[in-house]
Amino acid sequence: MRTALxxxxxxxxxxxxxxxxxxxxLLLPLGLAFVFNVVFGGVGExxxxxxxxxxxxxxxxxxxxxxxxxxxxxESGAITLRTVGSREEGEKLVAGDDLAALFVxxxxxxxxxxxxxxxxxxxxxxxxxxxGVEVARSIATSFTSEVMTVRLSVAMVGGDAETAQRxxxxxxxxxxxxxxxxxxxxxxxxxxxxxxxAMSVFFLFFTVQFGVSGMLEERENGTLPRLLTAPVSRTAxxxxxxxxxxxxxxxxxxxxxxxxxxxxxxxxxxxxxxxLLVPVGVLAATALMAAVAAFARGHEQAEQRQAVVAxxxxxxxxxxxxxxxxxxxxxAVSPVTPHYWFLRGLADLxxxxxxxxxxxxxxxxxxxxxxxxxxxxxxxxREAKA
Numbered sequence: 001m002r003t004a005l006x007x008x009x010x011x012x013x014x015x016x017x018x019x020x021x022x023x024x025x026l027l028l029p030l031g032l033a034f035v036f037n038v039v040f041g042g043v044g045e046x047x048x049x050x051x052x053x054x055x056x057x058x059x060x061x062x063x064x065x066x067x068x069x070x071x072x073x074x075e076s077g078a079i080t081l082r083t084v085g086s087r088e089e090g091e092k093l094v095a096g097d098d099l100a101a102l103f104v105x106x107x108x109x110x111x112x113x114x115x116x117x118x119x120x121x122x123x124x125x126x127x128x129x130x131x132g133v134e135v136a137r138s139i140a141t142s143f144t145s146e147v148m149t150v151r152l153s154v155a156m157v158g159g160d161a162e163t164a165q166r167x168x169x170x171x172x173x174x175x176x177x178x179x180x181x182x183x184x185x186x187x188x189x190x191x192x193x194x195x196x197x198a199m200s201v202f203f204l205f206f207t208v209q210f211g212v213s214g215m216l217e218e219r220e221n222g223t224l225p226r227l228l229t230a231p232v233s234r235t236a237x238x239x240x241x242x243x244x245x246x247x248x249x250x251x252x253x254x255x256x257x258x259x260x261x262x263x264x265x266x267x268x269x270x271x272x273x274x275x276l277l278v279p280v281g282v283l284a285a286t287a288l289m290a291a292v293a294a295f296a297r298g299h300e301q302a303e304q305r306q307a308v309v310a311x312x313x314x315x316x317x318x319x320x321x322x323x324x325x326x327x328x329x330x331x332a333v334s335p336v337t338p339h340y341w342f343l344r345g346l347a348d349l350x351x352x353x354x355x356x357x358x359x360x361x362x363x364x365x366x367x368x369x370x371x372x373x374x375x376x377x378x379x380x381x382r383e384a385k386a
Contacts, residue, residue: 032199048080051081066105069139101137289310290373338364
């Protein structure tokens with residue numbers, strides 16, 4: 001073990017002077033993280049829509065809609081409500097992008113509801129805010145449907161007009177619209193954080209290849225035979241190269257995660273969970289790159305093959321977009337890659353998962369590391385015999 005550490009220390013000092021390593025380990029992922037935060041910042045976050053209301057009725061049901069529905073929704077943070085004096089004024093505000101949508105309560109709305117006549121709340125929408133318009137339309141539709149359903153139900157069971165009016169007013173005064181937070185079963189990073197994290201995992205595979213390809217460089221430079229004439233086993237040499245890859249990979253991920261936490265306010269979750277996930281993920285990446293290098297004839301061929309494998313696995317694992325969400329064949333293949341499990345584990349932890357919650361990702365990455373490590377060991381043993 002001491003020999004492996006000495007070899008790792010020597011290689012690490014050499015690699016730290018390599019600007020290419022610095023570029024793959026920090027500059028490219030951090031630079032892309034900044035770009036994605038600028039481009040996708042705010043995507044997927046909660047939005048507040050500016051809406052207006054014109055109350056041309058002033059009746060009990062109209063008042064119940066404004067006070068019992070719109071104001072509670074405003075308190076939830078989904079909308080910002082503005083009272084408008086007339087439809088003409090409201091339409092100008094919509095046209096000027098001051099409002100996403102305008103509720104127009106027609107004159108006689110309360111009387112029509114009480115009489116069981118067909119009526120409704122009109123929504124004037126801003127074409128540049130389709131989501132806000134849809135939110136406003138859903139609120140208006142839900143309210144009117146609730147009120148009319150209650151009144152119709154009373155009428156069907158034989159209630160008189162006065163009873164129907166009281167029932168309609170009661171339904172109107174209750175919260176016809178309920179707002180609640182829904183937690184997704186699969187936790188997700190916000191879009192900008194997802195892309196930045198995906199790029200960090202993607203470039204991790206290029207970062208760790210510098211260590212495992214060092215064995216081939218030693219052989220080509222003629223230093224490996226001289227090294228093996230000393231009382232040093234080939235296993236110790238390979239272990240030293242692998243330790244360099246793991247150390248550089250872990251440090252790269254740690255520095256990137258700290259930088260994103262400070263610059264972009266990313267919350268990564270349980271430190272203990274990260275302490276399990278990150279080293280195992282780096283080990284899986286290192287084992288895969290070592291397996292590829294073991295069957296290459298030289299370090300240039302190894303780097304070419306490693307790049308192909310890294311890009312292919314990155315594309316299938318969600319480094320460029322969440323492939324697993326596509327379903328079908330792509331969705332079935334994605335969980336085979338280490339990228340998928342690494343990103344899933346980070347998303348789980350960021351979403352508040354405990355150490356137990358991240359164990360499936362750790363186990364999957366550990367399985368990939370063991371399988372790829374076995375292939376790498378077999379390949380390097382054949383190299384030793386040759």
